[in-house]
Amino acid sequence: MPVTKENFGDVPDYCRRCLYWQSERNFDVKDMTKKNEKKKLRWLLKVQKDNETSAGFIAYRYKEPIGFVQWAPAKYFPQSRKYQFGPPSKDAAFLACLYVAREEDRNKGWGTLILKAGISQIKQQGFKAVETFGRKSSSDNPSGPLEFYLKNDFQIKRNNSEFQLVRLELR
Numbered sequence: 613m614p615v616t617k618e619n620f621g622d623v624p625d626y627c628r629r630c631l632y633w634q635s636e637r638n639f640d641v642k643d644m645t646k647k648n649e650k651k652k653l654r655w656l657l658k659v660q661k662d663n664e665t666s667a668g669f670i671a672y673r674y675k676e677p678i679g680f681v682q683w684a685p686a687k688y689f690p691q692s693r694k695y696q697f698g699p700p701s702k703d704a705a706f707l708a709c710l711y712v713a714r715e716e717d718r719n720k721g722w723g724t725l726i727l728k729a730g731i732s733q734i735k736q737q738g739f740k741a742v743e744t745f746g747r748k749s750s751s752d753n754p755s756g757p758l759e760f761y762l763k764n765d766f767q768i769k770r771n772n773s774e775f776q777l778v779r780l781e782l783r
Contacts, residue, residue, distance in 0.1 A: 614666040620653050622670050622677040624713040628652055633689040633708040659684045665737050668709070671726045678717055681730040682709040683742070692745070697770035697777050700743040704779065705734045707744035710756050723756070727764055735782050742780045743769065 613619060620628070629644040634655050659667040668682035686692050686700035689708055693699040700706040707730065712722045734742055746758030746766070758776055762768075766778040 627680045633691045636690045679712040683707045697772045704741040704743040705739040745775045
């Protein structure tokens with residue numbers, strides 16, 4: 613389901629409070645407080661209005677929220693320009709967050725299903741590609757682990773010792 617004012621509370625807490633990619637300044641985990649929720653909702657609604665389309669969605673299983681995925685043109689994510697191997701391309705949707713909320717639901721294929729559904733939406737929006745930063749040594753980052761994206765047909769576009777900019781061409 614696309615994110616709306618009415619269902620924003622179903623976005624996992626971690627994602628509702630994270631403004632990492634949207635932040636101009638360095639973002640600290642300590643900054644992930646409840647006060648960020650209003651900022652995040654305003655940001656999502658602005659991106660949706662500017663682009664006349666969804667900027668992500670909440671994934672549900674049996675009416676229970678299970679995950680979240682968020683994307684938009686890279687211009688909406690100032691932090692992505694700070695990476696030495698960025699910024700993402702202008703023809704691509706930048707996948708800023710893909711999150712399976714509960715630990716017990718991870719590594720069971722839900723992330724792949726959420727990714728594929730997001731890619732389907734991104735294709736419909738006319739993007740030529742999807743790009744994100746995958747992390748080599750840890751899955752603990754907003755967009756996810758490098759291996760996950762490589763397993764899902766993304767290719768490394770720019771390489772770094774810790775993070776890689778990966779891209780999936782949409783045909």
